[in-house]
Amino acid sequence: MKRYDLVVIGAGSGGFAAARVATGYGKKVALIDKGPFGGLCILKGCMPSKTLLRSSELAHLAGTSKALGVAVHGLTLDYPGIISRKNKIIKGFIDYRWEEVRSNPRIAFIEGAAQFRSPGEVQVGAKVIQGDRFVISTGSSLFIPPIPGLRETGFITSDEALERIDLPRSLAVLGGGAVALELGQHFSRMGVKVSIFERRNSLLSREDGDIGLALAGYLREEGMEVYTNVVFERISADGTLKQVEARVDGRPICFKAEEILVATGRQAALEKLNLEAAGVAYTPKGVVVNEEMRTTASSIFAAGDATGIYPLTHVAVYQGEIAGHNAFSHVKRKAAYRLVPQIIFTDPTFAKVGMTEREAKEKGLEVIVAAYPFDDLGKAICTGQTKGYVKMLADAGSGEILGVHLLGPEGASLIYGMNVAMRFRATVHQLLEIPYFHPALSEIFTYPAEEIARKLSHPIHKEAD
Structure with a gap:
């Protein structure tokens, strides 16, 4: 029986971050993982999907570059080669x-599934591991909706979609979130006939409705079919095809495809941990934690998807670092999520930081909202990147920027300027005092800021170029 200063269950992004921070305090850490080693982001999430998206992006650019005077002839796709590169x-x-873990003398890696025996010990196979502190970072598992006939008919998830070397002729995608849209567009650009089925009234339903409506339009322009307000009734096999029976806005439809991709989200992976023995409370969404990432058991913390707070890698790392710090430091850090950037790598990209209009209304805040389209921005026009727009929310009294939403090119890079501005609680007036390089895509933020400023009591007028 071995004892450690910290026992981390799960070696993904959040767990590794907690272990790394704890070793910085000179602590001895047991890092337990049931395998395969690497974590969701590396194995089945962020990194493999973005690798594939780059290939389909290039294929799309080659196929549409004639509008810019560059015609590409004889384009071929080597899909097994794309997967091999990934x-x-x-x-x-x-x-x-693995080298980071192996080379750290303060981390002992233990392979196997952990189960709590008490608040101070877990069992991994025949081994009993004791710890002064624990971090639960077991990630998430795929959620499969209970649609009649789905399991009997068969389907693939994002796990299989990222691995298969053959392309189906047609694909029905169940879901309207990040994974569904990213992979759906990827396969469409690889030549697959893709149809998206989302049960809510818009894609990206957690965002303001205008975002999902606009993105659906762009996906349809590329040849994808997009259905919202879908009520699934049954899925069945029809020869070599798979049949989706549903109602869309109350109207019955029957759709057939060679394959079905289920991308309806993930849920905290807490099964078989025996959290009751540790005194750790949890809900269907995840482990219950406070701002210090501490659970209902004082010596046990949690981080990442296991908490169900934000299923994002950068949030998992952030929470893991806080958990590793608070486990041993007398000066506590508290998690705050006001400035969590969210990015979906569709084309156009969706990126946001801060509140939605819906959230502002729910909080009873009076805000001014302004938007500006990329098709009226000089650099976007020059480069042919005119899809989408930027929307900004600001406090109606002070002009403080409360939220920025971007649907357009280079969103993953552009949004961070707004993240920094909001970190320092900048107002639209202060944003407009910053000189922006011209021509640049980043200039677009100045236009909704200017409109909001005009509506406030202290208008600012930009000088003409």
Whole structure:
């Protein structure tokens, strides 16, 4: 029986971050993982999907570049080669992470599934591991909706979609969130006939409705079919095809595809942990934690998807670092989520930081909202990147920027300027005092800021170029 200063259950992004921080305090850490080693982001999430998206992006650019005077003839797709490249890249990430663990003398890696025996010990196979502190970072598992006939008919999830080397002729995608839209667009650009089925009234239903409506329009322009307000009734096999029976806005439809991709979200992976023995409370969404990432058991913390707060890698790392710090420091850190950036790598990209209009209304805040389209921005026009727009929310009294939403090109890079501005609680007036390079895509933020400023009591007028 071995005892450690910290026992971390789960070696993904959040768990590794907690372990790394704890070793910085000179602590001895047991890092337990049931495998395969690497965590969701590296193995089945962020990194493999973005690797594939780059290939489909290039294929799309080659197929549409004639409008810019560059015609590409004889374009061929080597899809097994695309998957092989992805596998090689992912192996590099896994090897790098393993070397970080292996080379740290304060981390003992233990492979196996952990189960609590008490608040101070877990069992891994025949081993009993004791710890002064614990961090639960077991990630999430796929959620499969209870649609009649789905399991009997068969389907693939994002796990299989990222691995298969053959392309179906047609694909029905169940879901309207990040994974469904990213992979749906990827396969469409690879030549697959793709149809999206979302049960809510818009894509990206957690965002303001205008975002999902606009994105659906762009996906349809690329040849994808998008259905919202879907009520699934049954899924069945019809020869070599799979049949989706549903109602869309109350109207019955029957859709057939060669394959079905289920991308309806994930849920906290807490099964078999025996959290009751540790005195750790949890809900269907995840482990209950406070701002210090501490659970209902004072010596046990949690981080990442296991908490159900934000299923995002950068949030998992953030929470893991806080958990590793608070486990041993007398000066406590508290998690705050006002400035969590969210990005979906569709084309156009969706990126946001801060509140939605819906959230502002729910909080009873009076805000001024302004938007500006990319098709009226000089740099976007020059480069042919005119899809989408930027929307900004500001406090109706002070002009403080409360939220920025971007549907357009280079969103993953552009949004961070607004993240910094909001970190320092900048107002639209202060934003307009910053000189923006011209021509640049980042200039677009000045236009909704200017409109909001005009509506406030202290208007600012930009000088003409």
